[in-house]
Amino acid sequence: MRDISERSLTEAAIETFDDAESPRAQEVLQALVHHLHAFVREVEPSDAEWAEGIAFLTRTGHLCQGDRQEFILLSDILGVTSLTDLINHRLPVGSTENSVLGPFFVERRPVFEAGADISGGVPGDPLFASMRVLDGQGRPIAGAAVDIWHSDGNGGYDVLMDEVEGTAMRGLFHADDLGRVWFRSILPASYPVPMDGTGGEILRAGRRSAVRPAHLHVLVNAPGYERLTTMLFAEGDPHLDTDPVFGVKSSLVRRFDTRTGVTTPDGSVIAGEIHVIEYDFVLAAEPDVAAA
Numbered sequence: 001m002r003d004i005s006e007r008s009l010t011e012a013a014i015e016t017f018d019d020a021e022s023p024r025a026q027e028v029l030q031a032l033v034h035h036l037h038a039f040v041r042e043v044e045p046s047d048a049e050w051a052e053g054i055a056f057l058t059r060t061g062h063l064c065q066g067d068r069q070e071f072i073l074l075s076d077i078l079g080v081t082s083l084t085d086l087i088n089h090r091l092p093v094g095s096t097e098n099s100v101l102g103p104f105f106v107e108r109r110p111v112f113e114a115g116a117d118i119s120g121g122v123p124g125d126p127l128f129a130s131m132r133v134l135d136g137q138g139r140p141i142a143g144a145a146v147d148i149w150h151s152d153g154n155g156g157y158d159v160l161m162d163e164v165e166g167t168a169m170r171g172l173f174h175a176d177d178l179g180r181v182w183f184r185s186i187l188p189a190s191y192p193v194p195m196d197g198t199g200g201e202i203l204r205a206g207r208r209s210a211v212r213p214a215h216l217h218v219l220v221n222a223p224g225y226e227r228l229t230t231m232l233f234a235e236g237d238p239h240l241d242t243d244p245v246f247g248v249k250s251s252l253v254r255r256f257d258t259r260t261g262v263t264t265p266d267g268s269v270i271a272g273e274i275h276v277i278e279y280d281f282v283l284a285a286e287p288d289v290a291a292a
């Protein structure tokens, strides 16, 4: 490997991975070099620009501490998180579509009974959610584990709120024999992704919106079915078409209706006016189960 030229360098760098430790390592590393070189050949960065690129990545790394993971934010706003999600969840037609998990899921969340108020005392516009978990034939999936988490009316999550002890606006439910889950909480609101790091630098440079449309996060697990990670978005939110992390799908946009005298699945009546969201989640069977 001598007398490397601008023309021969890429192939030479790719060949250095011909004896990589595994076929997958070889494939990934050679593709990485191939595409990085193609990027540099297209952009032709000056020495100063290349140094700024290194400095940008260094700043990104320094921002990653504790709950702050700036590389995931970069992946989100460049569409890589959603692309990976789409590739890994090519679901059958009729199944509820996936969306990104986001940074605010917490493993240690309370388990609630049907009908519970999960707001944790955080003030806001009251919300009633009524959901079902179904299979591809429309049959209920009893016992499905349904996680919910969302922001308050200012777009804030409990993990970032000093006034919240423990958790709020999140919880785990288990579907009843009819696949039903229902609960009360407060309306979520749109909120910006963090703008004080390198993700913010990219969004400002692109003159892009930082604001995610209002949503509920939902995670559904049931034995024999593909895990569903998704969100429900509020119809009419002005940020639906400029979601900075590319998470919005039309099938996940729902009206958060305002109703009065809502009757819950257990027959109790909610006094006064409340926002209501209803949704049926359809899970895809795991491939080996579907083939059986």
Ligand SMILES: [Fe+2]
Residues within 6 Å of the ligand: 102, 104, 150, 151, 215, 217
């Ligand atoms: Fe969120």
